[in-house]
Amino acid sequence: MIFDLGPALLFCPGDRPDRFAKALERADAVILDLEDAVAPASKPAARAALAEHPLDPARVLVRVNPPSTVDFAADLAALAATPYRRVMVAKADATLPSVPGFEVIALCETPAGVLDARDLARRPEVIALMWGAEDLIASLGGTSSRDRDGGYRDVARHARAMVLLAAGAAGIAAIDAVHLAIDDLAGLRSEAEDAVASGFAATACIHPSHVAVIRDAYRPSAEEVAAARRLLDAAGTGGAVFPHEGRMIDGPVLRHAESVLRRAGSKP
Known part of the structure; x- marks a missing residue:
């Protein structure tokens, strides 16, 4: 499988255009986020910022809102005015509508999305799968994706493996979930080393300090x-x-x- 973005993918809020260029400088690719990182009232401004503050489109993904929301269509309409053609679809599942003109990273972060990962991976526009622990646990009615020792609970590990296997079976890339504990660089490194040893092509992150740790974990000694x-x-x-x-x-x-x-x- 070919994944040309590099191992460290850094999320950046879509309503913070002052951070766009700096985020791209620090990471292999940037994920401009129109979903969870942006408050509902700020979403129109975030969409406008995509066109007003352009970056190298070859190194940009845009996370759009779930297809079940009115924001999904608005996000895609805004992207039509930009050169960005790779979208990460939040809370994707088998009901994902066609998105002509875009390459899709399907973010499997609900029970339906994880169970539908195999079907999503077979769609021609889907170039990668990613999984997410926190939304998955929230949608199950749980309270934490991790146990007291900091490791993932069984259901999260199961979802991670299912998404990785679905991507591998379809010959596309799998992206590992973010590590939310900003200062836990040792835990991040352990998870990134496990990700590359297991077959993930990249790991997403939410803080610039995580980029070097991920790169080092993916780079063979x-x-x-x-x-x-x-x-x-x-x-x-x-x-x-x-x-x-x-x-x-x-x-x-x-x-x-x-x-x-x-x-x-x-x-x-």
Whole structure:
């Protein structure tokens, strides 16, 4: 699967155009948010700001309001006056209407959205799936997506896995959810390392300080790159299954090594 935006995607409120350029400077791509980050009374101004403060459209996503709201159509109409053609649709599910002219990141953050992730991933306009923990738990009537130790509750982990599997089955990218604890950089790093090891293409974030942590987690270390290169070099002289540095190696393990080199920007 190809995802050309890089691993660290930074949300920026759509009604704060003073932050647009700075957010894009700090991250691999910016998600200009017209949904949760913008109060209802400020949404018209946020839509206007998209056209009045242009950024490089190749590195911009715009999170639009859920299709069930009147704001959804208004958001798309406003985007028609901009060069932005990648939208993240909040609370997407199988009822998502056609959005001609746009590439879609479907944000699966309701019970219906998570259960419909497989169908959403198969739609031709959908280029990636993302999942969201907080809206999911709220829609279930819960009070927290995390336990006292800071880890996700079982239902959130299940939803995360379902969205990742749905994206993988369709050959598109999966984006991991934001880490809301701004100062918990250790927890963020642990989750980002798990995300890349599991197969996510990117992680979204809500604070600039999270960008470097995410990038570092997704970037293989020099030791990992060297080990992957040794393994692939050894594969040229081994059989279909062969021992290497204390491990038995077969096809899937070779593909793991190839993934490491791709993330490092090196050809397998």
